[in-house]
Amino acid sequence: MADPLLHMTTSAAWAEVVPGGELRPGSLAEQGFVHLSTPEQVHLPANRLYAGSTDLVLLCLDPARIEPEVRWEPGVPTDPSSMLFPHLYGPLDSDSVIAVLPYRPGADGTFAPPTDLPKV
Template sequence: MILHICGAADWAEVGEGGEYRPSSLEDVGFIHCSDFGTAHLPANALYRGRTDLVLLEIDPAKLGVPVRWEDGEPPHPAGVWFPHVYGPLPHAAVVGVHEFGEVDGGGFRLPSSLAHR
């Protein structure tokens, strides 16, 4: 499984049978994703203070488009690579939607609904 951070309202607009197309798909040609151990990195770097986020749990086998593991832009200082989805995200590929907010004391951590996996 891979994960994608997005606004709850953005995901709510994608109906059954629909596709999610964030602006990054047009801007850079792919959808930025993370794995269970790295979702907090882009969240802490880009989404501090946001209270409207969800974490989409995606089954890559249901995507029907390529997923490539690549370094970030700019590359992460620790050499972390992230999964990039090269096409729209079909609603059917999302197997879970999890609230994703900062924890007490600040910063993002994997939601408890995913932490046991």
């Protein structure tokens, strides 16, 4: 069994996706891909972009169900230089989502790597 890939979004954005539909975040149009993370790295963009936010969810994705292509590429310059992030080059199909979990910051407003994720 392996860890899922993760996509972080707001609960409101996820609520707009119909079963069997697709999530098309702004990054798909702006950068050509959907940002994904591993469980060990999702807290990095969470803290950079959403520190203190209390409305985030983690979409847990089964890599075997993800289409189209996922490429492993560098993040931003402040991430560790050897760290590669998964980028999905197309919309995120809701059928690849195996769980949706709330992602809340700690008392200090920062996020930690998630625990108790489903295995795939």
